[in-house]
Amino acid sequence: MSDLIIKAVSRTFPGVQGGPPTQALAPVDLTVTEGEFVAILGPSGCGKSTLLRVVAGLDQPTSGTVTLDGALVKEPGADRGMVFQSYTLFPWLTVAENIAFGPRERGVGLAERQAIAEKLMAQVGLTQFANHFPKMLSGGMQQRAALARALANNPKVLILDEPFGALDHQTRSLMQELLLSIWEQHHKTVLFVTHDIEEAVFMANRVLVMSARPGRFKCEVPVPFPHPRSYKIKTTAEFAALEERLTEEIRGETMLAVSSGL
Numbered sequence: 001m002s003d004l005i006i007k008a009v010s011r012t013f014p015g016v017q018g019g020p021p022t023q024a025l026a027p028v029d030l031t032v033t034e035g036e037f038v039a040i041l042g043p044s045g046c047g048k049s050t051l052l053r054v055v056a057g058l059d060q061p062t063s064g065t066v067t068l069d070g071a072l073v074k075e076p077g078a079d080r081g082m083v084f085q086s087y088t089l090f091p092w093l094t095v096a097e098n099i100a101f102g103p104r105e106r107g108v109g110l111a112e113r114q115a116i117a118e119k120l121m122a123q124v125g126l127t128q129f130a131n132h133f134p135k136m137l138s139g140g141m142q143q144r145a146a147l148a149r150a151l152a153n154n155p156k157v158l159i160l161d162e163p164f165g166a167l168d169h170q171t172r173s174l175m176q177e178l179l180l181s182i183w184e185q186h187h188k189t190v191l192f193v194t195h196d197i198e199e200a201v202f203m204a205n206r207v208l209v210m211s212a213r214p215g216r217f218k219c220e221v222p223v224p225f226p227h228p229r230s231y232k233i234k235t236t237a238e239f240a241a242l243e244e245r246l247t248e249e250i251r252g253e254t255m256l257a258v259s260s261g262l
């Protein structure tokens with residue numbers, strides 16, 4: 001099983017210009033089993049992005065370890081695909097070239113990487129924009145391309161940090177449905193950070209709430225809705241009850257964060 005195991009991971013940043021160090025993350029433990037979709041919510045500044053950066057191998061923990069499929073994570077790798085809030089496509093590459101970038105880096109031949117790009121462009125609805133450059137695309141289209149690029153190496157885990165945070169409400173809802181349908185087809189392991197409670201409940205199998213900084217996991221809420229899920233579940237009483245519970249949990253932490261000036 002290619003479980004993602006986060007064991008006693010903490011991160012403290014050194015002080016800036018003689019100031020005190022910042023403990024972003026208390027030691028946290030989390031096991032995400034293969035094929036699970038886990039969403040993480042928490043107040044601003046509680047260390048969510050820090051945790052994802054460590055899992056991605058973009059940052060080193062102060063203590064603890066991250067293992068994927070038993071292998072220690074030390075640096076970014078093709079086994080983890082990432083999408084961030086800010087648009088991170090290479091501006092000098094077309095949509096097709098952006099998506100094929102990872103396979104090209106791994107030495108995949110031209111025909112095979114073109115086939116990968118075509119399949120993924122069809123999946124995210126960008127076939128007609130294969131030769132467009134990122135600046136010619138809307139924000140939603142850029143994030144669809146970013147998602148396709150993250151999937152192109154067929155990663156074991158998708159690491160998504162507020163990927164829809166900059167999108168308008170309607171585009172965001174469509175992106176949630178797209179990601180959910182991709183998950184329902186491929187059952188990738190997903191670690192998803194968001195500020196949007198509805199988004200977390202709609203897509204995840206399990207929602208974790210982090211405490212105010214230094215972040216630790218405060219509570220865990222399983223999401224029992226069966227798949228495939230329709231956007232219509234958002235209007236059910238069960239959905240509203242989960243949202244309400246999570247709102248209460250996060251509200252307490254956000255008030256703590258604000259009162260301590262985090």
Ligand SMILES: Nc1ncnc2c1ncn2[C@@H]1O[C@H](COP(=O)(O)OP(=O)(O)OP(=O)(O)O)[C@@H](O)[C@H]1O
Nearest residue numbers: 013022024042043044045046047048049050051213
């Ligand atoms: N490179 C860094 N150097 C110093 N401090 C940092 C660095 N990166 C993050 N921090 C601090 O660590 C804390 C956690 O930051 P992080 O970005 O992980 O929070 P977050 O929960 O993702 O916030 P948000 O929800 O607002 O994106 C913050 O206090 C932040 O200022």
